[in-house]
Amino acid sequence: xxxxxxxxxRSIHIFREAYANFKQLGMLWSIGKDSTVLxxxxxxAFFGHVPFPLIxxxxxxxxxxxxxxxxxxxxxxKLDMIYGQNKVVLEKHxxxxxxxxxxxxxxxxxxxxxxxxxxxxxxxxxxxxxxxRHYEVEINPQPFTGVIVGVRADEExxxxxxxxxxxxxxxxxxxxxxxxxxxxxxxxxxFAPNTHVRIHPLLDWTEVNxxxxxxxxDISVVSLYFDQGEGKRYRSLxxxxxxxxxxxxxxxxxxxxxxxQMGKLAKVAERAGRAQDSEDGGGLEDLRREGYM
Amino acid sequence: MDTSxxxxxVGHVDHGKSTIIGRLLADTNSLPEGKLAAVREQxxxxxxxxxYAFLLDALKDEQAQGITIDSARCFFKTDTRSYLIMxxxxxxxxxxxxxxxxxxxxxxxxxxxxxxxxxxxSRRHGYLLSMLGVxxxxxxxxxxxxxxxSQNAFRRIVKEYQQFLKKVDxxxxxxxxxxxFCGDNVVHASEKTPWYNGPSVLDALxxxxxxxxxxxxxxxxxxxxxxxxxLNEDKRRIIAGSIDAGELEKxxxxxxxxxxxxxxxxxxxxxxxxDKNRVRAGYATGxxxxxxxxxxxxxxxxxxxxxxxLVGTKLKVNLFWLGRRPLxxxxxxxxxxxxxxxGMRLESIDRVVDASSLENLTRQRVEKHQVAEVTIQLERAxxxxxxxxxxxxxxxxxVDDYEITGGGIVKxxxxxxxxxxxxxxxxxxxxxxRQLGQQGxxxxxxxxSGAGKxxxxxxxxxxxxxxxxxxxxxxxxNLRHGLNxxxxxxxxxxxxxxxxxxxxxxxxxxxGAIVLVACISPYQSMRQFAREQAKEFxxxxxxxxVATCAGRDPKGLYQKAIKGEILxxxxxxxxxxxxxxxxxxxxxxxxxxEQGVQLLLEKIRxxxxxxxx
Numbered sequence: 029x030x031x032x033x034x035x036x037x038r039s040i041h042i043f044r045e046a047y048a049n050f051k052q053l054g055m056l057w058s059i060g061k062d063s064t065v066l067x068x069x070x071x072x073a074f075f076g077h078v079p080f081p082l083i084x085x086x087x088x089x090x091x092x093x094x095x096x097x098x099x100x101x102x103x104x105x106k107l108d109m110i111y112g113q114n115k116v117v118l119e120k121h122x123x124x125x126x127x128x129x130x131x132x133x134x135x136x137x138x139x140x141x142x143x144x145x146x147x148x149x150x151x152x153x154x155x156x157x158x159x160x161r162h163y164e165v166e167i168n169p170q171p172f173t174g175v176i177v178g179v180r181a182d183e184e185x186x187x188x189x190x191x192x193x194x195x196x197x198x199x200x201x202x203x204x205x206x207x208x209x210x211x212x213x214x215x216x217x218x219f220a221p222n223t224h225v226r227i228h229p230l231l232d233w234t235e236v237n238x239x240x241x242x243x244x245x246d247i248s249v250v251s252l253y254f255d256q257g258e259g260k261r262y263r264s265l266x267x268x269x270x271x272x273x274x275x276x277x278x279x280x281x282x283x284x285x286x287x288x289q290m291g292k293l294a295k296v297a298e299r300a301g302r303a304q305d306s307e308d309g310g311g312l313e314d315l316r317r318e319g320y321m
Numbered sequence: 322m323d324t325s326x327x328x329x330x331v332g333h334v335d336h337g338k339s340t341i342i343g344r345l346l347a348d349t350n351s352l353p354e355g356k357l358a359a360v361r362e363q364x365x366x367x368x369x370x371x372x373y374a375f376l377l378d379a380l381k382d383e384q385a386q387g388i389t390i391d392s393a394r395c396f397f398k399t400d401t402r403s404y405l406i407m408x409x410x411x412x413x414x415x416x417x418x419x420x421x422x423x424x425x426x427x428x429x430x431x432x433x434x435x436x437x438x439x440x441x442x443s444r445r446h447g448y449l450l451s452m453l454g455v456x457x458x459x460x461x462x463x464x465x466x467x468x469x470x471s472q473n474a475f476r477r478i479v480k481e482y483q484q485f486l487k488k489v490d491x492x493x494x495x496x497x498x499x500x501x502f503c504g505d506n507v508v509h510a511s512e513k514t515p516w517y518n519g520p521s522v523l524d525a526l527x528x529x530x531x532x533x534x535x536x537x538x539x540x541x542x543x544x545x546x547x548x549x550x551x552l553n554e555d556k557r558r559i560i561a562g563s564i565d566a567g568e569l570e571k572x573x574x575x576x577x578x579x580x581x582x583x584x585x586x587x588x589x590x591x592x593x594x595x596d597k598n599r600v601r602a603g604y605a606t607g608x609x610x611x612x613x614x615x616x617x618x619x620x621x622x623x624x625x626x627x628x629x630x631l632v633g634t635k636l637k638v639n640l641f642w643l644g645r646r647p648l649x650x651x652x653x654x655x656x657x658x659x660x661x662x663x664g665m666r667l668e669s670i671d672r673v674v675d676a677s678s679l680e681n682l683t684r685q686r687v688e689k690h691q692v693a694e695v696t697i698q699l700e701r702a703x704x705x706x707x708x709x710x711x712x713x714x715x716x717x718x719x720v721d722d723y724e725i726t727g728g729g730i731v732k733x734x735x736x737x738x739x740x741x742x743x744x745x746x747x748x749x750x751x752x753x754x755r756q757l758g759q760q761g762x763x764x765x766x767x768x769x770s771g772a773g774k775x776x777x778x779x780x781x782x783x784x785x786x787x788x789x790x791x792x793x794x795x796x797x798x799n800l801r802h803g804l805n806x807x808x809x810x811x812x813x814x815x816x817x818x819x820x821x822x823x824x825x826x827x828x829x830x831x832x833g834a835i836v837l838v839a840c841i842s843p844y845q846s847m848r849q850f851a852r853e854q855a856k857e858f859x860x861x862x863x864x865x866x867v868a869t870c871a872g873r874d875p876k877g878l879y880q881k882a883i884k885g886e887i888l889x890x891x892x893x894x895x896x897x898x899x900x901x902x903x904x905x906x907x908x909x910x911x912x913x914x915e916q917g918v919q920l921l922l923e924k925i926r927x928x929x930x931x932x933x934x
Contacts, residue, residue, distance in 0.1 A: 040605035044545040077550040181394040209417035211728040214718040
């Protein structure tokens with residue numbers, strides 16, 4: 029059993045625990061490499077099926093390739109795809125790219141708030157209709173009690189403190205000092221009414237593991253991760269105005285793995301190209317306490 | 322990068338765990354570029370002196386209070402393997418986080434502040450490591466710079482801590498004198514401790530051994546779920562779960578406990594993987610069965626012909642309590658073992674221990690941070706193993722008010738009283754074994770009169786009974802008062818005597834009992850006969866020569882035989898054929914009764930664990 033097999037087996041185990049314990053289960057899906065591996069592991073866990081909806085928080089500032097990729101994959105794989113967004117703020121143009129507030133405030137509105145209200149069903153959810161191939165407003169949306177998220181412990185400080193099963197209170201808040209114990213393979217799967225649990229199957233994976241797995245399983249990822257001939261590629265994907273590509277000539281998964289292990293990226297933080305992180309002194313802690321993924 | 326290992330670092334608050342890891346990361350050049358500079362800069366901005374611990378204590382709360390609240394994970398690599406190091410908090414309030422870190426670890430570093438010495442949580446964490454099943458431990462005596470690198474001070478701490486660990490059955494691989502602050506013996510050997518020749522922390526990490534998957538044990542497949550997804554006309558009905566121990570193969574018959582239902586494996590399922598005929602311990606898998614039996618989450622799949630798990634509703638356990646509210650009588654809790662979840666109540670508290678001082682405490686309830694031996698009553702039967710046999714299926718957690726508030730290990734399954742569902746049709750040997758949670762076994766003790774057969778058999782019987790095994794002892798002497806009262810000591814009668822005992826023992830073994838037979842049985846051919854009748858047979862040669870036995874002569878028989886008052890006395894006037902190939906020899910002229918008993922108990926246990934086929 030090699031390291032990737034161990035990681036894979038643990039993740040699958042976590043997926044199945046989540047599915048067995050949470051009736052209203054959904055999976056956050058951000059189109060990035062981690063999300064894509066997460067989706068692949070779901071198919072592994074459920075023998076080719078994805079028996080819960082995927083939820084995408086659409087800030088409307090995602091790169092075009094990402095949305096195209098999302099909808100193509102959803103239709104090809106018959107995925108139950110849902111998206112939600114902060115319509116009010118977008119309509120008022122009260123966003124950072126519109127010259128309003130800071131990056132952190134913008135993240136809070138377009139991601140944290142949108143996520144919170146999409147999950148609890150208080151804002152409209154848009155669900156893909158596979159017959160019409162269009163998104164339709166979901167009738168009578170129920171709150172999710174279990175939400176699978178692809179965060180990894182090695183991404184930044186606050187994520188390294190996460191549990192596999194991490195409870196959120198009625199306001200989606202995360203109380204770091206009061207996290208439940210996890211004994212062996214026993215997780216927090218019992219939960220009080222009106223709370224929900226975030227489930228993190230990828231917690232022990234590193235960035236290199238993700239790419240090694242993509243290579244081993246031959247998983248297709250969005251083309252933004254590869255150099256298209258201009259000597260630039262994205263290492264981490266977010267909103268276009270706040271994410272910049274890195275200098276790299278990696279054109280294949282193999283080249284990315286080599287670059288991360290031995291090359292110039294071996295010692296550069298993955299989220300270095302994500303501008304909101306540097307605005308928050310404690311990593312993403314402030315955002316994450318209030319519900320950010 | 323095929324090898325990886327999870328390590329936890331534990332110890333009392335402020336003894337310097339985070340500093341040591343920070344130092345380890347910095348000195349092995351494992352930090353992301355700029356991280357060290359960024360933390361230094363942040364310290365300068367806030368007018369705080371830089372500490373290596375800040376590298377890990379990334380959360381604001383922690384930097385403000387200077388303590389680790391949670392188990393942070395960090396990744397780091399040596400030439401040997403990659404590591405995931407979990408930094409567990411030392412403050413007592415955060416013990417549940419320490420448990421979380423330690424429960425996932427294969428090995429542990431325990432830090433003791435050399436200037437403060439062994440403290441309450443140094444001991445408590447040691448106790449918990451033992452209970453959580455972490456078997457590889459290195460102790461770091463930190464802050465050596467504050468005690469002038471004194472060898473005597475180091476030795477005192479080593480001695481004191483070793484004495485404690487002996488009581489909780491945990492051994493230490495190395496004690497290392499270090500200074501996280503100055504870097505001594507963390508990555509590089511220090512010149513300041515010329516009296517220390519052992520490994521550095523880095524070398525000690527690389528000396529840990531990766532746990533191997535347990536393929537050679539009986540199969541344990543806790544059922545996580547049964548899937549019947551219909552999209553794309555999928556017709557498969559898949560039993561899904563992760564294999565805790567053993568391996569399964571296409572065509573094997575799986576028996577599920579507690580229900581006892583069984584069926585053959587038709588296929589091993591997966592997604593984007595080559596067809597498989599076999600899966601081993603450690604893998605998450607799924608199988609389809611040839612018959613559509615009703616199996617549910619919470620059952621444990623075992624393989625027919627291998628040792629089954631135990632089934633019961635009443636368990637004796639050791640547990641550790643973390644709940645804000647104590648563990649009390651008259652309150653209902655949820656018990657979770659593997660994937661099973663059932664209601665439970667506390668039935669009795671046998672002992673409560675302070676995990677740090679090891680003192681016995683009151684028995685009315687189990688308070689937060691206490692360790693206890695208790696008996697619990699479950700609302701439904703669960704399948705499990707004793708922790709000492711199979712840790713993966715021998716440990717559990719207790720849930721109170723939605724929270725995991727305790728964890729523990731199964732020490733014994735008390736006699737089974739609930740009803741078990743039987744299949745239609747006749748009751749077979751395997752059905753009986755399943756209900757008893759054991760297999761039939763004849764343990765045949767042969768040897769001269771006075772060699773110690775009965776003495777050993779009596780002690781072994783007591784111990785097996787204590788372990789809740791279904792056991793019965795047949796004593797050659799006693800049987801001659803009843804069943805064999807018509808027989809004398811001629812060769813023909815002796816053979817008939819053994820034939821009867823052999824048949825009776827075989828019947829008991831068919832009933833699922835462990836039978837201890839103590840009789841001289843001097844002839845090889847009759848012992849062979851007894852072996853052939855039994856389900857499973859252990860020939861135990863209780864060895865002592867004639868002179869030794871005659872010297873003991875507990876019943877005065879040798880004296881009578883020598884005087885000619887008894888005819889056909891084995892060893893004096895009748896032959897004794899030594900066993901050609903006994904399964905075990907217990908030489909009572911060399912061993913004490915206790916040693917002999919231990920030897921046999923060990924052999925029985927090994928025999929039971931060997932698969933039947």
